[in-house]
């Protein structure tokens with residue numbers, strides 16, 4: 001089985017798992033137990049992991065709040081800022097291609113009386129900086145723009161957004177789930193005040209993540225969304241997932257050492273995959289601006305072929321994702337691609353390839369062959385491919401939508 | 403989601419893929435769905451005028467695996483049936499035969515729609531032809 005779905009989750013690195021095991025057996029303590037050695041060992045291990053993670057993103061360990069993942073970190077940042085800064089204003093700005101964790105947290109904010117502006121993206125998938133500037137008002141408390149998109153790998157102009165937020169005096173939050181551990185991410189340099197990320201996208205275990213919260217210039221505070229024992233300096237109660245955090249820390253340490261070489265290797269493989277597929281098959285399009293992309297991601301539309309069906313031609317051997325997802329009433333095209341103006345049909349025809357640390361060149365060679373075969377097979381079956389080949393103008397056909 | 407052997411077989415070795423002459427009077431063509439919805443099914447039947455039986459059926463489908471398997475199965479079932487018998491094919495029979503999970507039931511509905519639409523096209527072509535002949539006789 002070839003795994004090209006590393007944006008969904010990465011397999012844990014065995015070196016990570018090895019560091020976690022003792023925290024289930026020899027050291028099962030609660031990091032909040034202050035009065036016996038089990039607790040001390042656990043607390044020390046958590047502190048060490050906090051340092052490893054802080055080092056990876058060049059921040060102070062005190063600025064790391066552990067959560068159950070990026071979803072929780074996104075929620076804590078958005079709702080937490082909204083509540084904490086309600087005196088200053090009630091307006092949040094985000095964009096339409098964000099992860100559901102951000103979009104749905106924003107929807108909740110709207111229900112709580114907040115106002116949210118959802119910026120459109122341009123055809124290349126990036127936001128328009130002038131639109132962002134124009135959207136900021138004296139009621140704006142937060143701008144939340146993701147670092148890298150999970151479906152396309154597109155990297156938003158973080159530095160420019162940071163500068164705009166600085167100039168206007170609003171907080172800047174970023175969901176950096178898909179970037180941290182893959183490329184060098186430096187929130188302080190970019191003017192990011194809050195940043196969500198997760199362990200299971202960087203070869204660590206699932207169920208643990210973090211929110212970076214800037215402590216100085218400005219000192220940022222968020223209202224806790226989970227009430228209880230006051231862990232994580234009151235910002236997130238709940239017994240810490242010690243083995244998970246230890247694994248997250250190790251994953252961060254490994255990423256720091258290896259991400260540069262991983263990225264170089266993977267971008268070559270990604271480019272090979274992309275260029276060969278585009279050479280093998282006519283009528284394919286890469287989605288998003290290739291100059292602003294994560295090194296290991298490629299999102300391609302294969303015209304007149306439906307993605308779910310296409311995946312089924314090889315899904316016993318290759319795992320990846322499509323921009324077409326089955327719901328109970330129909331197939332839903334990816335909202336991220338649709339927001340980029342890709343069009344519903346091409347969104348349905350897309351596949352996302354996301355490579356990872358354990359991807360080998362022969363995996364890519366195999367994928368190229370299987371996808372080429374699959375697309376050809378599906379096109380032989382496709383009535384719209386036949387019409388296209390006969391020169392029928394597909395937009396002139398009266399389709400019976402259902 | 404694990405698919406049934408039958409579904410996978412129809413998906414990997416689809417039966418009756420192809421195109422009949424949609425201009426022919428004995429051919430009925432149904433084209434249902436829309437590219438924006440992620441599924442387009444074209445199903446065609448050829449009817450023997452003397453016996454009223456479907457002698458050939460072909461399909462092409464843009465869609466998910468279940469939609470492709472549903473239309474492949476439908477063409478198999480159509481062959482040899484009279485037009486009236488074909489009209490009674492119910493999507494739930496397809497669901498059972500291919501063991502479609504609940505989220506894939508609409509794929510079978512699409513196949514049933516395609517059958518109905520192909521038959522309607524055939525009837526329209528021939529019904530209109532019969533009427534035209536009748537009115538010209540009167541005149």
Ligand SMILES: Cc1ncc(COP(=O)(O)O)c(C=O)c1O
Pocket residue numbers: 007008068069070071072099101146148149150175177178197198199200207208209
């Ligand atoms: C951009 C982005 N944000 C948030 C999440 C959610 O992360 P988690 O699974 O850790 O809650 C994901 C992963 O699915 C993601 O890709």
Ligand code: FES
Pocket residue numbers: 326327329330331440441465466467468469505506508509
């Ligand atoms: S058409 Fe098959 S998933 Fe909906």
